[in-house]
Amino acid sequence: MSILNVFKNNASRQTSASAGYVVPEPNRCVQCGICNYNCPINIDVRAHAWRGEPVKHSECLTCGECVARCPRGVLRFERTDLFTEEV
Amino acid sequence: MRYVIIGTGVAGISAVEAIRSVDRSGEVIMLGDDPHGYYSRPGLAYVLTGELQDKALFPKTREDYSRLNFIYRRARVAGIDRVNKCIQLDDKSLLSYDKLLIATGASAIPLTMPGANLQGVLKLDHLEDARGILKHAKRGRTAIVVGGGITALELTEGLLARGVHVHYLLRGNRYWSNVLDEQESRIIEGRLQAEGVELHFGSEIQEILGKSGRVAGVRLVNGRTMKCNMVAYAVGIKPRLDLAHTANLVVDRGILVSEFLQTNDPDIFAAGDVAQVYDPLTGRTVLDSLWTPARQQGYAAGLNMAGQSTRYVKTVPFNVTRLAGLTTTIIGAVGSGRDEDIIGIARGDSETWRQLPDAIVVQSGFDVNRIRLLLGEHHLIGAVVMGDQKLSILLQRIFSEKIDISSIHEKLLYKDVKIADVVVDFWSKHLASA
Numbered sequence: 001m002s003i004l005n006v007f008k009n010n011a012s013r014q015t016s017a018s019a020g021y022v023v024p025e026p027n028r029c030v031q032c033g034i035c036n037y038n039c040p041i042n043i044d045v046r047a048h049a050w051r052g053e054p055v056k057h058s059e060c061l062t063c064g065e066c067v068a069r070c071p072r073g074v075l076r077f078e079r080t081d082l083f084t085e086e087v
Numbered sequence: 088m089r090y091v092i093i094g095t096g097v098a099g100i101s102a103v104e105a106i107r108s109v110d111r112s113g114e115v116i117m118l119g120d121d122p123h124g125y126y127s128r129p130g131l132a133y134v135l136t137g138e139l140q141d142k143a144l145f146p147k148t149r150e151d152y153s154r155l156n157f158i159y160r161r162a163r164v165a166g167i168d169r170v171n172k173c174i175q176l177d178d179k180s181l182l183s184y185d186k187l188l189i190a191t192g193a194s195a196i197p198l199t200m201p202g203a204n205l206q207g208v209l210k211l212d213h214l215e216d217a218r219g220i221l222k223h224a225k226r227g228r229t230a231i232v233v234g235g236g237i238t239a240l241e242l243t244e245g246l247l248a249r250g251v252h253v254h255y256l257l258r259g260n261r262y263w264s265n266v267l268d269e270q271e272s273r274i275i276e277g278r279l280q281a282e283g284v285e286l287h288f289g290s291e292i293q294e295i296l297g298k299s300g301r302v303a304g305v306r307l308v309n310g311r312t313m314k315c316n317m318v319a320y321a322v323g324i325k326p327r328l329d330l331a332h333t334a335n336l337v338v339d340r341g342i343l344v345s346e347f348l349q350t351n352d353p354d355i356f357a358a359g360d361v362a363q364v365y366d367p368l369t370g371r372t373v374l375d376s377l378w379t380p381a382r383q384q385g386y387a388a389g390l391n392m393a394g395q396s397t398r399y400v401k402t403v404p405f406n407v408t409r410l411a412g413l414t415t416t417i418i419g420a421v422g423s424g425r426d427e428d429i430i431g432i433a434r435g436d437s438e439t440w441r442q443l444p445d446a447i448v449v450q451s452g453f454d455v456n457r458i459r460l461l462l463g464e465h466h467l468i469g470a471v472v473m474g475d476q477k478l479s480i481l482l483q484r485i486f487s488e489k490i491d492i493s494s495i496h497e498k499l500l501y502k503d504v505k506i507a508d509v510v511v512d513f514w515s516k517h518l519a520s521a
Contacts, residue, residue: 025480028407030378031097032130033143046146071133072407073414073476 021056022067023078024049035066035075049074088113090392091174091182093164093330094190095119096128097378098359098385100147102188103157105389113393115157116182118164118174123214129378131217132409135245141214167334169352186354186392189331189342190385193324193360193376193434198233202295207302209319211238220319224249227316231256231305233292235263235428237408238321240275244411246319247282254313255279256290259427266422268459271471278411292318324376324434326361339363341374346398348388356392358384366401368420376434377406403487407479416479418486419469421461458506465493478507481514490517 026049035045041059045066048055055066067075090106090113092099103115126144133139152159163177173183195210197203207227209220220242224230229252232243239255240262246253261272276286295318296304304314326341337343337351341363348356348364359381366373375381380401387399405418456474460467460482467486472479485492495513499506 027379027402027405027483030129031127031146032133032139033127033146034130034133034139037139037143044148050146069138071138071409071414073416073479074407 020062020077020079021054021060022048022062022075023054024052024074025076026050026052026074028072029074030072032071034069034071038065038069040065045075054078088185089183090115090186090188091184092117092188092190093119093174094188094192094359094361095121095124095159096190096192096359096381097125098190098192098381098388099188100125101382101385102190102358102389102392103155105386106393107155107157109390109395110393111156115155117157117159118162118176118182119159120161120163121213122161124159124161126214128213131211131214132241132245134214134217135211135220135241136248141217144214164330167330167355169334169355172354184354187356188385188388188392189350189355189357189361190359190381190388191327191330191361193326195238195321196323196325198292198295198318198320198322200292200294202297202302202305205295205297205302206300207317208295209242209317211242211319211321220245220317221249223317224251227251229254229315230317230319231292231313231315232319232321233257233428234321234323235259235426236266236321236323236434237406237410238434239428240279240410242319242321243279243284244282246317247284251317252283252285254285254287254315256287256292256307257428258289258291260288263426263428264422265424265426266417267471268422271457271459271473274457274473275411275413278413282411321434322428324360326363326374328361331357331361339372343372346400347391347396348384348399349391356388358388364399364401368401368403373401375401375404377404380404403483405483407476410473413473414476415474416470416472416476416483418471418479418483419461419467421459421469421471460499460506462492462496462499464496465491467492478510481510485510485514 029049031046033046039045043057043060045055092102099117106115130144134141164174165177166175173181175181195212207223210216224246230246232239232253232255243253243255262275291308292305293308294306295302296306302316302318304312306312328338331338331342342350342357342361344350344357344362344364346365348358350357360376362384363372363374384399387397390397403419407416459471461469466489470482495509498509
């Protein structure tokens with residue numbers, strides 16, 4: 001990986017960390033639990049997918065492990081307007 | 088009011104949730120012969136590959152179960168007495184019911200050739216099967232996989248991940264020929280070969296050879312013999328209909344149910360892999376072996392058992408799966424005919440996928456990212472998205488919401504069309520006009 005890509009990745013990570021959360025597509029989910037298994041802080045992502053609720057969890061690092069590891073493309077990042085909204 | 092649910096799969100647990108959403112006081116009893124109760128059966132594939140430990144397969148916590156307030160009993164049901172509205176358990180005890188749900192699922196069709204009972208002949212129905220495969224994979228060096236569809240590849244990839252040398256035997260001349268088109272089959276086959284899997288087309292086992300009660304090899308119909316320590320099979324599944332037969336419920340390939348998931352007995356419902364449901368897309372009754380329809384059917388059945396009147400409307404049959412490491416979404420009707428390697432239906436499969444009416448096929452992409460669309464005059468009939476999945480949710484919506492795509496029909500037929508660009512452009516215009 002080139003040094004430029006490292007910066008790029010870090011930049012996108014910070015963006016998602018500050019302005020996004022993980023959103024499930026419940027119809028794709030088979031509750032296998034790979035998301036939970038790979039979550040570094042043990043958030044029950046799978047339960048969110050069952051209920052069809054975004055992972056609006058105060059401790060979520062938005063590290064992307066669950067999104068990347070899900071074998072069925074259930075999870076994606078969605079941007080929130082929380083920090084970007086103009087007042 | 089006593090509700091009894093036979094089966095511990097997703098249809099069963101979903102029915103419990105539905106009942107509890109409208110009836111907090113009725114007694115709910117779930118019965119099942121699987122020693123592990125409710126867990127993610129599709130997740131077994133990832134246990135085989137080592138991406139997951141089997142203890143992570145259990146989605147519900149202790150708190151979830153106590154909130155649902157139901158009794159779970161590990162028991163095998165021997166029969167249903169419809170006249171007296173009670174079920175007989177294996178230990179001869181009786182259990183009465185007011186409303187009963189049969190959600191017994193389906194099990195693998197066994198191999199029948201000589202040697203099929205030897206140690207080392209393996210299937211992937213349950214968690215215990217997965218554990219058995221892992222145990223054998225520790226000792227064995229070579230496996231032969233037979234069958235088709237998703238499970239055959241899950242077995243292949245699982246064994247491969249455990250360092251086993253795999254020969255995949257196919258009776259036909261390509262993989263999953265009644266759902267995938269030839270190019271898609273070849274993509275999957277190429278990826279398997281690149282991982283070291285040896286593919287043998289037009290090959291069929293005549294006899295499994297044994298030594299001291301264990302698998303030692305196979306003899307093929309063409310007379311060739313091959314050495315191996317394991318034979319793993321996935322030749323199709325069969326709904327578990329024994330109870331329905333003995334109770335004289337109306338049965339075809341599965342238990343026939345109304346759109347309210349009701350059998351011919353108004354107090355008995357069926358849901359999941361065991362139920363044969365009406366498909367508005369084709370006007371026929373079909374079997375699915377898919378997680379989401381099983382969940383939806385279980386939920387609708389549960390509400391109806393609790394006195395609601397909820398119609399189950401079969402949604403677009405779709406599945407997202409990984410074939411040889413390639414995420415693949417299959418939506419709607421995409422194939423036809425029969426596959427020599429599967430008897431009837433396989434796990435993760437829908438009969439609707441093979442009911443392809445006259446349609447025009449367009450495809451684009453190559454190698455790993457590929458899209459195939461089946462176009463009707465005004466609507467999308469089916470789609471297969473391999474690799475990059477950005478488009479699959481969008482196509483799923485176009486399909487399920489029956490969005491008129493006449494405006495891009497001609498464009499999609501252009502030579503070397505970039506389907507993704509056309510569809511994304513169509514979708515943004517559709518959103519803007521909505």
